[in-house]
Amino acid sequence: MRNVIIALLIFTLTACVNAPKPGQQGTVISESLKVCSGLRISNAPDTDNKKHLVDYSTKAQIVGVSLFRAPVNACVSSGYGPRRGGAGPFHRGVDLYTGNPTPIYAGGDGTVEDVKTMRGYGKTVTIRHNKKLITRYAHLSRYASGLRPGDQVVQGQYIGNTGETGNATAVHLHYEVWVNGKAKNPLTMGR
Numbered sequence: 001m002r003n004v005i006i007a008l009l010i011f012t013l014t015a016c017v018n019a020p021k022p023g024q025q026g027t028v029i030s031e032s033l034k035v036c037s038g039l040r041i042s043n044a045p046d047t048d049n050k051k052h053l054v055d056y057s058t059k060a061q062i063v064g065v066s067l068f069r070a071p072v073n074a075c076v077s078s079g080y081g082p083r084r085g086g087a088g089p090f091h092r093g094v095d096l097y098t099g100n101p102t103p104i105y106a107g108g109d110g111t112v113e114d115v116k117t118m119r120g121y122g123k124t125v126t127i128r129h130n131k132k133l134i135t136r137y138a139h140l141s142r143y144a145s146g147l148r149p150g151d152q153v154v155q156g157q158y159i160g161n162t163g164e165t166g167n168a169t170a171v172h173l174h175y176e177v178w179v180n181g182k183a184k185n186p187l188t189m190g191r
């Protein structure tokens with residue numbers, strides 16, 4: 001009996017250790033990205049007649065780091081830049097609409113800097129990739145369980161789900177890329 005219990009314990013422990021972290025396996029980021037149909041989109045990126053972004057690549061190389069341009073399977077609901085013809089606030093990221101809460105993946109390898117609610121941004125994750133580069137993920141509905149500042153993450157690792165926390169009117173990811181304190185356009189950076 002004792003042997004059975006020990007065997008069970010070992011099995012359980014091994015099973016836990018071997019369990020993949022969500023998103024570490026099976027992460028599939030679409031090769032193409034579309035602009036959402038049926039929406040009026042500010043700063044819409046260039047697209048072909050099927051609404052696919054032209055010259056799109058899944059990843060970009062930024063200050064030595066490989067980064068996803070869109071770290072979630074979604075469509076673009078707002079581009080980067082000034083809104084409403086310059087009358088609105090400058091949009092320092094890209095909005096990626098998912099409809100339902102959908103897994104978000106770390107844009108690149110790095111260290112989690114913040115996991116917290118930020119004014120306007122709602123539930124937000126910030127990842128530092130190196131001295132110069134950070135990415136930010138806003139309006140989340142939930143964080144990956146146990147995700148904490150100081151955690152190492154790899155590109156494609158699950159970090160949370162899209163949502164509409166903070167100043168958001170639809171379930172989407174607001175994704176920002178900052179290089180040396182300046183926001184970059186994730187869809188065109190590194191070109």
Ligand SMILES: [Zn+2]
Pocket residue numbers: 078091093094095173174175
């Ligand atoms: Zn946004």
